[in-house]
Structures are given as structure tokens and as C-alpha cells.
Amino acid sequence: MVKRKSFSEMDCPVAQCLEVVGEWWSPLILRNVVVGGMTRFDQIQRDLSIAPNVLTDRLATLVEGGLLERNQYSTRPPRFEYVATEAGKDFKTVLDAMCSWGTKWGNVPK
Amino acid sequence: MVKRKSFSEMDCPVAQCLEVVGEWWSPLILRNVVVGGMTRFDQIQRDLSIAPNVLTDRLATLVEGGLLERNQYSTRPPRFEYVATEAGKDFKTVLDAMCSWGTKWGNVPK
Numbered sequence: 719m720v721k722r723k724s725f726s727e728m729d730c731p732v733a734q735c736l737e738v739v740g741e742w743w744s745p746l747i748l749r750n751v752v753v754g755g756m757t758r759f760d761q762i763q764r765d766l767s768i769a770p771n772v773l774t775d776r777l778a779t780l781v782e783g784g785l786l787e788r789n790q791y792s793t794r795p796p797r798f799e800y801v802a803t804e805a806g807k808d809f810k811t812v813l814d815a816m817c818s819w820g821t822k823w824g825n826v827p828k
Numbered sequence: 829m830v831k832r833k834s835f836s837e838m839d840c841p842v843a844q845c846l847e848v849v850g851e852w853w854s855p856l857i858l859r860n861v862v863v864g865g866m867t868r869f870d871q872i873q874r875d876l877s878i879a880p881n882v883l884t885d886r887l888a889t890l891v892e893g894g895l896l897e898r899n900q901y902s903t904r905p906p907r908f909e910y911v912a913t914e915a916g917k918d919f920k921t922v923l924d925a926m927c928s929w930g931t932k933w934g935n936v937p938k
Contacts (some may be wrong), residue, residue, distance in 0.1 A: 722852050734934025735926040742832050805933040815925040816845040824844025824917040
């Protein structure tokens, strides 16, 4: 992955938000978990047709950033599910704002 | 620039929003124009310490996506300013939601 310039030193809450969710795909992954109720890697991967290595990277960032929790639900084979934390659930306010904006200004068939 | 997978074919207003503003830096550039009142390339570039080629790329995407307008304000030397359209101004609702989320959950000193 390309190493991006971090926003973590910026003293701005928008930058702090983007530090965790500002990469390509991340808000759509959160949409699938927080709004779509998806929890499993394969489910999210199939729904988005996202490259598995990119999804692995984005999920790790979202876990590290405190928006998702990674829980093991099977030991043999080892399998994990991703569940939204309180911070993750609260991100729905941002997704809702994006949804309203996209409905008004995007190219979605109306 | 890395060519990203487009979200334009996705029938979802969140994806339509992200197609234009979902890249690293783009929401911060919009913050500077829409909230910060900055209009000039050098001003935005200096404020964000963003690489000029990246800023050029992001501004072009935001103009193409209809969030910013590019107006020439000097002919010799040729200089342009970037002004938010109605769609760009309306993106403030998303920035506000990010700001609230970042204030609650980010690492900004409180």
C-alpha cells in the first residue's frame, strides 16, 4: 500500500476523523458493517468486489482506529467477524450526511 | 496517481458521494475552501503541506465532480481560484458530521 501522509498531528476534528476513515473504500466498508449488518470478511469482500489485500488493510485500520472490533467466531478453521464499536455506530451520522448529499447531488438514478 | 476502482456504477448515494470526495485529502481541501474561505492553490497548498501534484489532481476531481468551480482571476501570469458551487457548499453538512464525530471520538486535545 502507498504510505499516506498522516493527518494525526493536525489539530482539527475533521482531520482526526479522516485519519481513520479517509481512505478509498473505508466509508463503504463501514456502511456495510454499520448499516448493512455485515460482519464477515467474505461477505464484505463479495459485496464490494474489493481486492482482499485492500480489505485486510482497511479493516486493520478501522480496528486500530477503534471503529470496529475483531472477534474470533471459529477456531478450526480460525475465522473472525467485525463488529462496530460505539465509535463505529456513531459514524452512521457521517454516512447519513453522505447519503443525503449523494441523493441530492450524485448520479444515482432517481 | 494510483488508478482507483471507480464507485460510479454503484447504485448507492454514499458511493456516489465518495466517487468525488473519497480520496485522501479531498475532504480537507473542501474544508479549506467551504469553511476556511480559501480560494487559491498556493494558500491551500501551504496550509495543508500537501504535495502540489496531489493537490492538482484532487482539485481537478472536485471541479469535474461539480463541487468546485475554477475561475481565472489573472491573465498575466495566468492564475486561477477555486470557488465552491452549490453542491460544494452543501457538502458542509458532511464536514459538520465529520467534525462532530472527530470531536467526540478523535485524538484532538480537549
